[in-house]
Amino acid sequence: MEEEMHTDAKIRAEIGTGCSPRGPGCSLRHFACEQNLLSRPDGSASFLQGDTSVLAGVYGPAEVKVSKEIFNKATLEVILRPKIGLPGVAEKSRERLIRNTCEAVVLGTLHPRTSITVVLQVVSDAGSLLACCLNAACMALVDAGVPMRALFCGVTCALDSDGTLVLDPTSKQEKVSTWLWKGRGLEAKGPESPQWDWLQEARAVLTFALDSVERKLLMSSTKGLYSDSELQQCLAAAQAASQHVFRFYRESLQR
Amino acid sequence: MKETPLSNCERRFLLRAIEEKKRLDGRQTYDYRNIRISFGTDYGCCIVELGKTRVLGQVSCELVSPKLNRATEGILFFNLELSQMAAPAFEPGRQSDLLVKLNRLLERCLRNSKCIDTESLCVVAGEKVWQIRVDLHLLNHDGNIIDAASIAAIVALCHFRRPDVSVQGDEVTLYTPEERDPVPLSIHHMPICVSFAFFQQGTYLLVDPNEREERVMDGLLVIAMNKHREICTIQSSGGIMLLKDQVLRCSKIAGVKVAEITELILKALENDQKVRKEGGKFGFAESIANQRITAFKMEKAPIDTSDVEEKAEEIIAEAEPPSEVVSTPVLWTPGTAQIGEGVENSWGDLEDSEKEDDEGGGDEAIILDSIKMDTGVEVSDIGSQDAPIILSDSEEEEMIILEPDKNPKKIRTQTTSAKQEKAPSKKPVKRRKKKRAAN
Numbered sequence: 001m002e003e004e005m006h007t008d009a010k011i012r013a014e015i016g017t018g019c020s021p022r023g024p025g026c027s028l029r030h031f032a033c034e035q036n037l038l039s040r041p042d043g044s045a046s047f048l049q050g051d052t053s054v055l056a057g058v059y060g061p062a063e064v065k066v067s068k069e070i071f072n073k074a075t076l077e078v079i080l081r082p083k084i085g086l087p088g089v090a091e092k093s094r095e096r097l098i099r100n101t102c103e104a105v106v107l108g109t110l111h112p113r114t115s116i117t118v119v120l121q122v123v124s125d126a127g128s129l130l131a132c133c134l135n136a137a138c139m140a141l142v143d144a145g146v147p148m149r150a151l152f153c154g155v156t157c158a159l160d161s162d163g164t165l166v167l168d169p170t171s172k173q174e175k176v177s178t179w180l181w182k183g184r185g186l187e188a189k190g191p192e193s194p195q196w197d198w199l200q201e202a203r204a205v206l207t208f209a210l211d212s213v214e215r216k217l218l219m220s221s222t223k224g225l226y227s228d229s230e231l232q233q234c235l236a237a238a239q240a241a242s243q244h245v246f247r248f249y250r251e252s253l254q255r
Numbered sequence: 256m257k258e259t260p261l262s263n264c265e266r267r268f269l270l271r272a273i274e275e276k277k278r279l280d281g282r283q284t285y286d287y288r289n290i291r292i293s294f295g296t297d298y299g300c301c302i303v304e305l306g307k308t309r310v311l312g313q314v315s316c317e318l319v320s321p322k323l324n325r326a327t328e329g330i331l332f333f334n335l336e337l338s339q340m341a342a343p344a345f346e347p348g349r350q351s352d353l354l355v356k357l358n359r360l361l362e363r364c365l366r367n368s369k370c371i372d373t374e375s376l377c378v379v380a381g382e383k384v385w386q387i388r389v390d391l392h393l394l395n396h397d398g399n400i401i402d403a404a405s406i407a408a409i410v411a412l413c414h415f416r417r418p419d420v421s422v423q424g425d426e427v428t429l430y431t432p433e434e435r436d437p438v439p440l441s442i443h444h445m446p447i448c449v450s451f452a453f454f455q456q457g458t459y460l461l462v463d464p465n466e467r468e469e470r471v472m473d474g475l476l477v478i479a480m481n482k483h484r485e486i487c488t489i490q491s492s493g494g495i496m497l498l499k500d501q502v503l504r505c506s507k508i509a510g511v512k513v514a515e516i517t518e519l520i521l522k523a524l525e526n527d528q529k530v531r532k533e534g535g536k537f538g539f540a541e542s543i544a545n546q547r548i549t550a551f552k553m554e555k556a557p558i559d560t561s562d563v564e565e566k567a568e569e570i571i572a573e574a575e576p577p578s579e580v581v582s583t584p585v586l587w588t589p590g591t592a593q594i595g596e597g598v599e600n601s602w603g604d605l606e607d608s609e610k611e612d613d614e615g616g617g618d619e620a621i622i623l624d625s626i627k628m629d630t631g632v633e634v635s636d637i638g639s640q641d642a643p644i645i646l647s648d649s650e651e652e653e654m655i656i657l658e659p660d661k662n663p664k665k666i667r668t669q670t671t672s673a674k675q676e677k678a679p680s681k682k683p684v685k686r687r688k689k690k691r692a693a694n
Binding site: 026032033039053081083119228241244 | 549557
């Protein structure tokens with residue numbers, strides 16, 4: 001059970017939290033990336049966004065099973081493992097989203113009848129997990145030397161109940177309107193009981209994958225309620241944020 | 256992916272080096288690789304690096320009903336996963352032997368040694384107890400998984416804090432971490448596994464084999480011990496025959512090693528606790544070295560989103576309005592509705608008698624004509640089993656050239672009439688059946 005330890009502002013430092021109140025302008029949390037940290041995979045990267053951390057390993061281009069072979073391009077496979085428990089449907093759906101994004105940028109036709117496997121391990125989840133997975137996957141693919149037509153990055157926005165946009169939300173900011181049990185005792189009573197509190201954190205959470213060449217949209221995954229103008233606003237904000245992420249990539253690779 | 260085989264010359268080289276008491280990475284016979292322990296921001300999360308072997312451990316807890324025959328004890332659950340990134344050979348179906356062996360060893364080491372006080376995990380006897388779940392993920396395989404995994408498990412358990420519970424008569428109160436500081440688990444001792452690899456039928460032994468050495472070893476001896484020199488588990492695998500004094504010698508070495516490793520663990524736990532208390536920075540972000548060329552950090556970056564609204568309005572103003580939604584739902588009966596018409600039923604004469612309407616919610620995929628023909632032919636093959644003549648006919652019929660826009664050319668004269676028309680597959684099949692009835 002991962003508890004929200006970083007809500008206690010007293011003993012947490014700035015780097016450890018990521019949920020310190022953001023001003024009127026949005027901001028991305030502290031980023032860190034380390035490449036080539038594992039010796040077995042062809043490419044590996046660990047990407048940290050605030051407290052969220054994902055480790056990615058890439059094998060490829062490598063031998064592929066005949067059943068999965070595609071005659072004119074590489075077979076891309078994405079595996080996402082959660083930290084606790086067995087992988088479920090949510091992981092499968094995220095795997096598919098990440099795979100679709102990767103397939104759009106990886107030049108698979110240069111390596112036909114091979115397989116490129118991206119394995120992602122969630123090391124800690126404190127909000128914006130899908131975006132962090134995308135970033136880790138991109139850095140790992142670069143480290144492995146897989147040919148790509150562009151880099152890609154993931155950005156998450158959360159929309160408040162009053163329409164305020166928050167970029168790179170923490171898990172507390174991401175919770176899409178939930179009931180909070182304020183009472184005492186282990187037996188959870190139904191929502192009719194007065195001890196429940198309607199905790200409104202986010203009305204909608206949107207995740208976008210953008211490419212580095214023209215900041216076009218590669219993938220979007222949203223949860224919650226929002227209008228079309230809000231969607232366009234979030235997308236524009238994500239594009240502005242992706243500038244910073246790509247600059248981070250460039251500086252990280254230039255070392 | 257299949258595991259790359261070890262070449263004969265590499266095997267011979269390794270064995271010769273071991274005979275001359277040399278190891279490829281320059282260690283001595285009884286030397287351990289560097290152990291590095293780093294903690295995450297949440298309690299119970301740690302990454303242990305034994306040389307290049309890396310294991311991630313996470314402990315979580317949940318309130319459940321206890322087992323029927325142990326009503327006052329909590330439940331411990333261990334799970335070691337060999338992630339596919341650890342080695343290319345670790346595919347989901349392929350690693351069962353190794354996985355079972357490691358999991359079993361880990362369970363024996365931690366559960367049977369009673370290192371965790373399960374009685375203290377009881378909340379309400381017979382009703383609610385804590386279930387402690389330890390998940391270990393192998394991230395990189397460079398030999399000696401079991402040692403790294405046992406260290407990660409015990410470090411994560413020592414690091415973990417569970418929510419505080421208080422029982423007053425009948426009322427049980429579960430406090431959130433904000434209300435009351437979470438409580439550590441009560442751990443009696445720390446069992447740690449030490450592995451010994453044997454070569455040349457037990458003549459040479461190495462402590463902490465790396466991946467290459469593991470490939471050429473004859474057998475493995477694993478001793479789980481705590482710092483009080485109590486053996487928690489001992490296992491010898493690989494079919495090597497060891498002498499009594501060899502085993503005793505190994506246990507003495509294990510005692511020394513375990514003492515060193517336990518000291519390291521306690522120091523790491525102490526450091527982490529100190530940093531948390533003083534309000535310093537902690538978590539995996541801090542364990543990434545600053546000066547390494549492959550690592551890079553960036554502080555919080557503010558993003559200017561002031562022009563976001565104008566941009567959005569521009570885009571919406573320029574965009575075309577969405578097209579009219581075409582389909583409207585048709586309500587057949589209360590609870591059954593249909594959107595869209597769907598494609599006409601393309602099964603052959605098998606389904607003739609069962610007059611089927613379009614299935615409800617008819618968003619079937621559009622079936623290509625050629626596939627329609629194919630299924631039509633196959634069904635007719637199944638149907639034509641009464642007389643031998645017909646069987647041979649259907650054999651001939653199997654040689655059909657399928658063209659997506661035309662009906663298949665039937666070779667036999669009986670069904671040449673079906674050739675010209677652009678009719679759906681049902682019609683030619685029907686005609687054939689009529690002819691058979693006439694026979």
